[in-house]
Amino acid sequence: MPQVSIKDIARMLNISVATVSRALHNRYDVKPETKLKVLELAERLNYRPSSHAIGLLKKRTHTIGLVVPEIDNQFFSEIINGLENVAYQQGYNVMIFQSQNIYEREVKIIDQLIGARVDGIAISIGSSTLDFKHLNMLKDLDIPLAMFDRANDQVYGHKIINDNFEGGYKAGEFLIKSGRKRIAHIAGPSTLKLTRLRMQGFKAALRDAQMELRPEYLVHTTFRMEDSHQTALDLLSLPEPPDAIFAVSDYVALGVLKAARELHLHVPNDLALIGFTNLAVGPLLEPPLTTISQQSYEMGEETARILLENIESSDKDFKLQTRIFKPELVIRNSV
């Protein structure tokens, strides 16, 4: 006997669906005897209310949609945890989707979330997304939107981001202070604002120290380790290789570390390395990775808080919020 509905129960007990519904909700105006019969049968048949029926009837689904570029990335999975915990505490469910940084997938996911009538959406925009129609239409549909980590100024939504300029500056500054002269930067996809800001901060640090950035010391890669590994190999095989690298993220730094090992370069003696993110594996690497920390879990919590505040607010013109987290230097042994 598959999925049972309230109608089935009503028929079996020869009562109306309304009474069954009332019994299941433990309303005061139903005879204890009837209540018991309904509850027992529902239990026996493993009755579970259809969320589709309820979602159709009520205007609210108590569900928020979450879109991340990729799930097998500790930074994002920690954000997911922070966000989920806050959401659950307030009685909301979270639907998780990954865009894989593919624009078409991102658009499709948003369409689906609208179709599922979620109460709000949290997203970290994919690196190949250059058109933001799919996100900006959420405003017309009255669906609150929060962007975390990867936000875009052209999009109407809350922003929960890092001070990437400052992070980049701190990374550059620390490498300079440690006496390195040939400092390179492996940047992320140039479409992302956070990439540009970290780069700008880094450049500013060099400028303030009256140092020059050689053009061949500035290269771009994706956040995937395989790509950054190849990029690092190329960079370290230059006629005059750098003696320090600021990697746009820890995952990229892992690729650099792998490349350095293959080229028999000692870190930090031959090459200083600094990452960005502060992954949990950082301290376990050899050498333990110096990095700029991002508070991923807290960013997830804050994203949920802002989004839920917007959802629960009756104010149709809820003011857009921007929350900027301060990145911090985590000194270990790779510099």
Add this chain to the structure above:
Amino acid sequence: MPQVSIKDIARMLNISVATVSRALHNRYDVKPETKLKVLELAERLNYRPSSHAIGLLKKRTHTIGLVVPEIDNQFFSEIINGLENVAYQQGYNVMIFQSQNIYEREVKIIDQLIGARVDGIAISIGSSTLDFKHLNMLKDLDIPLAMFDRANDQVYGHKIINDNFEGGYKAGEFLIKSGRKRIAHIAGPSTLKLTRLRMQGFKAALRDAQMELRPEYLVHTTFRMEDSHQTALDLLSLPEPPDAIFAVSDYVALGVLKAARELHLHVPNDLALIGFTNLAVGPLLEPPLTTISQQSYEMGEETARILLENIESSDKDFKLQTRIFKPELVIRNSV
């Protein structure tokens, strides 16, 4: 102007909802002119069909529910990727949930998935789950179930698992062959069958080599690094500490590595270490981690394949499948 329905469009164009529906589906029996008007208006108003309405009407949702203990674990996130890819290719959506190894959460998630009328469920059972009613009732409800990595014999469902006994045996065997004498095992939660099997395989290897396992060399921990770190500290502080450790998973091995470093023990000279999983960071550790590999991505793919085959089959008594992956020894430098 918020969420628009087919009714709204019909009203605005002074036609019936049926015609609007037909136009949106590009049916042959609607005048091209009408079709155009509907499509234009739908586009302009950002119309997206309500998945609740459709889910209610049709019997199938083309959605499968996925339950993992935790998402911030590379092993599981790779499984998710494998599963999602196969599912998407066949036109199915995946709803991801984490139980955090908390029994109550797991039960709640299953209830929700039933309520959402998913077409099938894939789960890796949480370590605190001892009662399986919530899973076995899926059979009565005709909802196909597939268990991956962490399965249980008391549950009616497909199984996609590792040959954990063999994996444990291989780990033990390799440590013995490398000449170690005081071999310890840090096992996982004893509630999990995979824990017991890896342990039994390990013990069998010792037995076959006529070696004894000292009671104090067998300890349990969770898969969280913080726990395994403390466990390893205790183990390595014994009057006569082991000279080799087989860790039930790479995450646990990371904790051991951290402890060894703190106690100034050199791996592999003072302590040989072998893990289980084959995480991507393994080769980047110092020393690169020797481990038993699990084909996580492929397990995800296989889970999706079996589950979807069951879903698409009209056979009410679809036969239960068991797929056992063979673990392989990955030799690096930690032994």
Add this chain to the structure above:
DNA sequence: AAAATGTATGTAAACGTTTACGGAACTTTT
């Protein structure tokens, strides 16, 4: 005895969508 109150239940509409069935208004065939 009539009126008022309380208790337990049923009726029906609504949410958004699809689709079987029917039919009106044409056009083509005989």
Add this chain to the structure above:
DNA sequence: AAAAGTTCCGTAAACGTTTACATACATTTT
């Protein structure tokens, strides 16, 4: 000119649930 076919569209039911409203009966109050 009647018959048959084509084109286009509307009506209404169904999916599962909640809830305002109505109602029937029983009990209490006047």
